[in-house]
Amino acid sequence: MNAAEGRIRLTALGGYLGSGKTTWLRHQLHEGRLRGAHVIVNEAAETPVDDALLGQSSTLSVLAGGCVCCAARQDLIDLLRRISDERSKVEGGAARLEKIVLETSGLADPGPIVEAIRSDPVLVYHVVVSEVIVAVDALHSLSQLRGEPLGRRQIEVADRLIVTKVDQVAQGPLQTLLATLSCLNPGAGLSGAVRGVDSPLPDFSGAEPERLPETDQLSPKAPVTPVRLHLDDSIDWTAFTVWLSALLHARGDDIVRVKGVVRTPTGRLLLQTVRKVVQTPEILPEQGDMREDNMIVVIGRGYKAEHLRRSLQYFARRSY
Amino acid sequence: MCSACGFPAAPGHWTEAGAPTAHDRLRSRMRRAEVLQAVLPFYGLKAYGGGEVPGIQISALSGGESILRDLDEVWALAEKMSGGPVDPLDPRFIGDE
Numbered sequence: 001m002n003a004a005e006g007r008i009r010l011t012a013l014g015g016y017l018g019s020g021k022t023t024w025l026r027h028q029l030h031e032g033r034l035r036g037a038h039v040i041v042n043e044a045a046e047t048p049v050d051d052a053l054l055g056q057s058s059t060l061s062v063l064a065g066g067c068v069c070c071a072a073r074q075d076l077i078d079l080l081r082r083i084s085d086e087r088s089k090v091e092g093g094a095a096r097l098e099k100i101v102l103e104t105s106g107l108a109d110p111g112p113i114v115e116a117i118r119s120d121p122v123l124v125y126h127v128v129v130s131e132v133i134v135a136v137d138a139l140h141s142l143s144q145l146r147g148e149p150l151g152r153r154q155i156e157v158a159d160r161l162i163v164t165k166v167d168q169v170a171q172g173p174l175q176t177l178l179a180t181l182s183c184l185n186p187g188a189g190l191s192g193a194v195r196g197v198d199s200p201l202p203d204f205s206g207a208e209p210e211r212l213p214e215t216d217q218l219s220p221k222a223p224v225t226p227v228r229l230h231l232d233d234s235i236d237w238t239a240f241t242v243w244l245s246a247l248l249h250a251r252g253d254d255i256v257r258v259k260g261v262v263r264t265p266t267g268r269l270l271l272q273t274v275r276k277v278v279q280t281p282e283i284l285p286e287q288g289d290m291r292e293d294n295m296i297v298v299i300g301r302g303y304k305a306e307h308l309r310r311s312l313q314y315f316a317r318r319s320y
Numbered sequence: 321m322c323s324a325c326g327f328p329a330a331p332g333h334w335t336e337a338g339a340p341t342a343h344d345r346l347r348s349r350m351r352r353a354e355v356l357q358a359v360l361p362f363y364g365l366k367a368y369g370g371g372e373v374p375g376i377q378i379s380a381l382s383g384g385e386s387i388l389r390d391l392d393e394v395w396a397l398a399e400k401m402s403g404g405p406v407d408p409l410d411p412r413f414i415g416d417e
Contacts, residue, residue, distance in 0.1 A: 239355045241338070245395065246359070247408045250408065250409075279334070280334055310413075310415055311413045315359065316355070
């Protein structure tokens, strides 16, 4: 008998901030590979953005305002119990939920999440964690692995590693990354993706893995935390872009991720950055939940929230 | 390509995404120069507005002018000239001086 028989199969999708989790998931939904799945999105910030991108999933739940591996772990357990409960009430013969995809926040360690689901006395009868997939950013992950213990923990627990943005790096560094990944987690399957679409990976059999420092030798850094910035009427898009481009130029190594939806004359623009790289803003339709428009989340370290706000106000002043 | 100065337009820099019409783009360029002018003089640079020239016109207070493609080039030039990046969290911009 299959161990999963009768239980909902849960796929946990993890990966560091900006590694391309949502892009990958969105493409899988578009291709119909996750038909019928209940998608749960967790975001560390209180402003959910990823749900705006995942409109194609049949059922979507958002857990915002804390990481499900720590602060919001009980919220996740409660949600999964509710889903299981509703499924148990489905009459025989009717279609039952078979699959859950949990997209964790970029700050989450998937290990404790899987452990929490497996050790819950109720969920153990209803949900089986079938796979842990971790997205790895080909462009930034080697530098993250050198300095961020979290990035390494995410990779170590994966069953499958999806190396994203493989079109943006040269073959040599990509081979080094692949050799490093296979050294960190030799058992994990490796595949490549560009904007969610499968992309072949080069042979890396002769490549040397990066010699990473021991995690206990890493200098302690301040934790990465999310800050919410409200762009009120006094902040125009042009001033905001001048400010953000300067901020990323000066502090792109500390500002790990910026995301949010900004209202501009062009329409609703989805803004996303990963360190110093800014993705071309995408125009979102005038629909869905727009309550969080003009709320930007800045995730990083080394500054105070109040200083970000004051600095932005300085840049946006009309008369100097 | 601008037929007057031969300066190639660089479509698609993310900061230009919010201006759909020519009118919006012109207004945005002038506003961009205004914002830059609040910041760059601290770094020995001056920004000019106006719609005559595509790109961003920057002059050094010590003389010399450049037309830059986008803001990334502006910050790189400012860093080169002043020996450090333009940091929006510098005390002078957050009122902590």
